[in-house]
């Protein structure tokens with residue numbers, strides 16, 4: 001049986017002498033591992049459609065182990081990203097984390113569309129001499145992570161206090177207890193807690209509800225960006241249970 005699917009290639013590695021295994025994110029099936037035979041032997045047309053960071057349409061043959069690529073059409077090669085070192089590093093780092101973050105059985109079209117939007121946005125940005133550590137590239141990356149966290153079901157509880165269950169009333173900083181959520185201040189504990197700024201909460205709620213064109217218009221100060229980056233990092237580390245560099 002053969003299936004057609006729209007995918008973004010995340011990464012690949014060698015298998016046997018001439019074959020490769022690919023981790024891909026498919027619009028229809030979510031994250032998958034697939035194999036391609038002979039791609040390393042010839043300068044196969046297939047090989048360019050299967051390069052990491054490429055958007056392609058794949059024709060897959062169902063196999064007992066991994067599905068095998070029978071045909072491929074490149075939809076978008078993201079060449080501008082590939083030719084801009086900063087953009088390339090940012091996208092590779094993002095894809096690396098995405099690959100670890102999503103489970104194989106999670107079929108989320110929203111994640112696929114968010115990834116596509118993120119790469120298209122970076123590709124467009126790559127023509128200018130943008131500094132990729134600054135906004136809006138960094139905001140685009142952070143907003144993408146929050147969409148993935150949200151659609152994977154890992155979004156932290158931010159509306160109610162984890163101790164007294166009361167609705168959180170607005171103040172500048174909240175105590176965020178990793179793996180549990182925020183406290184209104186009714187109890188003090190000595191576990192490690194993060195000082196979460198109210199603007200960070202507003203931003204991540206905005207990220208999951210808006211597309212990248214709206215995110216690109218946001219202007220934020222350095223303090224807000226720092227709090228947002230740190231909060232994103234501790235949440236990625238909470239989910240992956242390992243250190244993350246973003």
Ligand SMILES: [Zn+2]
Pocket residue numbers: 161162163164165166183184185186187
């Ligand atoms: Zn409370």
